Amino acid sequence: ATSTALVADAQLVVSGMSRQRGWVSVSVQTYQSHRTSAQRILQQEYTVDETGATLNALSRTSDAPEEEPEQQASTTPTTSIFIRDWKLSGRRAYIRYDNDNSSFWFNPVVNDDPRHNSVSGSDFPCSRGDIFLKLGMRGARLIPWQLKEGDVFRLGQAYVLVSKVRLTSDTTMDVxxxxxxxxxxxxxxxxxxxxxxxxxxxxxxxDDDEPPTPGSQRSSGAGEPSTPxxxxxxxxxxxxxxxxxxxxxxxxxxxxxxxxxxxxxxxxxxxxxxxxxNTHCSICKGRYPEKAQAMMIRPPALLLESWSNHRALRLRHWVSFANHSTASLGRFTEHNDVVIPDHSVSGEHALIIHSGDQFWLHDRESSNGTFIRLSAPLKLAFGETLQMKMGKSLLSLQAKRSRWSRLRMRLNILRLGSAGPGGDDG
Ligand SMILES: [Zn+2]
Ligand SMILES: [Zn+2]
Structure with a gap:
């Protein structure tokens, strides 16, 4: 009887509150080393409610963020988050609240135009405005990331492209x-x-083991010279x-x-x-041709391409999980399956673990972090802090439940408890 009264009381309190489910607190830190010799960090805090927010890059040619014209009409009362950057301008991402699943989502704006996408010419797979999520920092637990073809991740300052994912040996017959x-x-x-x-x-x-008999030699090779x-x-x-x-x-x-x-x-x-x-012949030291490589490598396998040493060094790495479920990535030559020579890469930096036709990237508590490029919407789970990188800026996002939302959850638990078979309302 007492719990029922409690529920009724709580219900009254909850019904009088604002029905905001939660918000996202966003912190933006930007390094401004270009102005003075001393590095300065500019930090700004934002609170994003259910109306959402846009993340806008602000080129440094315009000095003050308040001078930036508010282009959208006030019909969409969203929060505008500004990220200062050398060369970028325009919307890079937005945060929205989805009523269907009662969650906040982070949506990166993916630039599909390759002419704007390429930074240093060639086929470097990233653009300056790309947003990278830090792995291993989600709340208190370590998160892995499921890799797919086309994904790009960063180990410190080195970039790795998942160039190919091979699950079956589609080319074995092409010998x-x-x-x-x-x-x-x-x-x-x-x-x-x-x-x-x-x-x-x-x-x-x-039988291949037996030398050809004179009889068979005659029948198959008429007119051939006598030397077999x-x-x-x-x-x-x-x-x-x-x-x-x-x-x-x-x-x-x-x-x-x-x-x-x-x-x-x-x-x-x-x-x-x-x-x-190893895609080099140990005898002639030549690299096996592309077609031969595809045939030689036993699936499941990944072809990774890395850019390190300020993108001066580009390497290709075939990794096969046919006999071994783990691939280690790092700077040390002795301990890793994929060696990435770059001072910003830890000796043992990350792992790719193959399990059930999936490839999972794990950070190994590296010094400079493992980051995955965001190319699809990311759910912001309540209570988890996410760290992201864009250019020289560091973003920290945390979705928080409102008091109303938390009370409502507790109320539901109480209600279930009093109505359930274990309730003491006899
Ligand atoms: Zn043999
Ligand atoms: Zn050879």
Whole structure:
């Protein structure tokens, strides 16, 4: 009986309150090192209610934020958040409240025009106005991020693009370009694994291990010189090619090291217990061609491209999770599957963990942080603090429940408690 009275009392109080569900507190810190030799930090605080907010970059040519003309008519009474920047202007993001799921959302404005998107020419995947979310800082717990193709993340000042995500081996059958050409293939025809090759070679040669008999040689190669063609063999295991494991010639190596089994090469380029794939031939030092790489790398795999040393150094990294579910990224050469040489990258900076056809990026409490570029709306969970970076500015956002919202939640719990089977209203 007492709890029912309490609920009634509380209900009366709650009904008299403003029905604001919550707000987002936003703090913007901008580094202004260009004006004086001493670095100055400009900090501004905003409170965003359910009417939402726009985040606007303010080019430094205009000095005072109050001089900025309020362009939108007052029909949309949203908060305007200003972020000072050297070269950027215009709306970069907005915050809105979604009544359907009772949550605040952070929506980045994604610039699709590649001409405006490129910073340093070439194909650097980021633009200056991109907003990056810091990982590992969500409230008290550490958050990972599910990576998808096209994602860009930052380790300190180094940028990493998820250039390709390969879940299945779609190119394993495309070995013809690297297999021994047909005319010198008499001894290893079965190795190509194609039906046509097996049909023509099957009768003449049943076993690759046996040298061709004079009879079969005569029947298959009429008019050929008497010297039998050399039998190709794998330079790693000395065996001939076979269906499903063909001999290929993926690089510039010639002679006794020209051919290698696809499977032998796959084991060779990816050492046991590692997810890193070596895409250079250890003999001729040449890089395996793109097509050969796609064939050699066992899925699930990621192709990462990194820009480090002030974007002067661009590297490609194939990472295969076929035998190893984790890839470590960092500056130390010895401990990492993906080595990114940059002073701002920690020795052991981040991890990518493969699980159930998903790839998760984890920060390893690095000194300069791991950041993911935001390209889709992000839900701002109540109580969690998110940190973001845009240019030289640092944004801190926290969605908070109003007192009304919190009381209403407690009221619901009380109501459930008094009506439930465990209630003491006998
Ligand atoms: Zn072999
Ligand atoms: Zn080679």
């Amino acid at each position: 013809s370009a690297f297999s021994p050409p047909p005319r010198e293939q008499t001894a290893v025809l079965a190795s190509t694994g194609t039906d046509a090759a097996r049909d023509s070679a099957g009768s003449a040669e049943s 063609p050399p039998a190709h063999e794998c330079y790693i295991c000395y065996e001939a090619g076979e269906a499903g494991n063909p001999l290929i010639s993926p690089c510039m190596c010639q002679g006794s090291v020209k051919f290698v089994h696809l499977n032998c090469l796959q084991r060779w380029i990816q050492p046991e217990g590692s997810s890193a794939v």
